[in-house]
Amino acid sequence: MQADKLEHFRKLLLEQLREHAGHILADQIDALEASDDGVKDSVDLSLMDVNKELAFTLGERESQLVADIDQALLRIKEGTYGRCARCGRDIDERRLEALPTARYDANCQSIIEQANGFATPSL
Numbered sequence: 001m002q003a004d005k006l007e008h009f010r011k012l013l014l015e016q017l018r019e020h021a022g023h024i025l026a027d028q029i030d031a032l033e034a035s036d037d038g039v040k041d042s043v044d045l046s047l048m049d050v051n052k053e054l055a056f057t058l059g060e061r062e063s064q065l066v067a068d069i070d071q072a073l074l075r076i077k078e079g080t081y082g083r084c085a086r087c088g089r090d091i092d093e094r095r096l097e098a099l100p101t102a103r104y105d106a107n108c109q110s111i112i113e114q115a116n117g118f119a120t121p122s123l
């Protein structure tokens, strides 16, 4: 994925992060946003360390969401963002617009949901 696209989705993810955990993570999110010197070094501050205390504060669903966003930010850093974790194909950008934390393309997602016997709650 091109750098400007990655930056676009990084901003989307940070927006969601602010929406769901902004009151708790304001400082961390500011630090993430401030590091605007290219995508590669921008997500050095992982939120994983604070996820444990988030689980207490936010409740399970919200903290899971924050963890998903954190994972997506890490994938941007690693250069694997936008690629399906199951089949390796590029995830449709319209899907990523709707669900920036998407780990799978629509096809694999439905296969996984059928295998699990339930639908993963979407954003």
Ligand SMILES: [Zn+2]
Pocket (backbone or CB within 6 Å): 084, 085, 086, 087, 088, 089, 104, 105, 107, 108, 109
């Ligand atoms: Zn796939």
